[in-house]
Amino acid sequence: MTPHEIITAPYTIWTAPLGTAFPAVGEAPGADWALLGTRGSRSVSQDGVAVQHLSQFTTSQTAGALGATFGFDTLGGMRVQVRLLDITLEQYAIALGGNAVTRTRPELETVGVRSIGLSRPRRAGAPFAVLVRGPSPYFGGQSAQYELPRCLETGGGADVVYRRGKPTGLALQFLALEDPAATSEETRFGRLVAGYAVQLIEFEGSTQSGVLGFDGSEQSGTFAKED
Structure with a gap:
């Protein structure tokens, strides 16, 4: 049995x-989603x-107790981190808070260029949605996916190092914000969704036979057909 877990x-x-x-599990992301x-x-x-x-968890102790008597969270959240081996300006712009990429078309004997500004905005840009899928x-x-409705990129301060023998990378960090x-x-902060076995059924009269998946398991047999 394959250990899918x-x-x-x-x-x-x-x-x-x-x-x-967000796309359903198993469906390709739509045109608005950028890889x-x-x-x-x-x-x-x-x-x-x-x-x-x-x-960040804090505990408190009452006067008559020897140990902590209750605890509570003072900070919560989640973030996604990745090192991207891609220095195209469209990806570099993400690390700079979403700066616009300016394009100059090539003309006869003139090279076309793309450019971005190198300063991050004083205030964080507009939140955006993030989908992490595998x-x-x-x-x-089947696929599993993290669905984060509101995020900001906060890792653009990392060094971009150009050196011999090793690929240059961009350190990106997507911080999830609370979704109102x-x-x-x-x-x-969103949800994690995972697909499991597809229901494959053949109808024969008043019964249905085939394979049903429950929580990732496979069950074969004949089942009563629902009207």
Whole structure:
């Protein structure tokens, strides 16, 4: 049995304007979603994509107790970090807070150029949505994805080093912000969705037979057909 829960494949990162609907698991991202890196996962360093859950926990002790009597979170959140081996200006601009890439068309005997400003804006730019997608831990061929509705890029201060024998990289960091449209406390920063087995059913009269997947398992048999 294949251990699908052991993930060794790289994940990809996509960005889209704030409010863009997330694609369903198994569906290709729509036109509004931009793949990070010219070559997707092939533009990511071997460190891969790191998803960090941030927490700062504080405890308190009452006068009559020898140890902590209760605790509470004082800081929470999450962020996604990646080192991108892609120095095209479109990707470089992400590390600079989304600076615009200016293009000058090539003309006869004149080279076309692209340029960006090198200073980050004084204030953070507009939040945007981030999708982090890769294999599902439940079933082969299915996807899992982190859906982060509101993010900012906050890692553009890292050094960009040009050296012999090693690829130059951009250190990017996407910090998740609280989503005011979240439907529960648990989804303030987004959610993680993972696909599992597809239901494959053949109908024969009053019964249906085939394979059903429950929580990643496979079950074969004949089941009563619902009218």
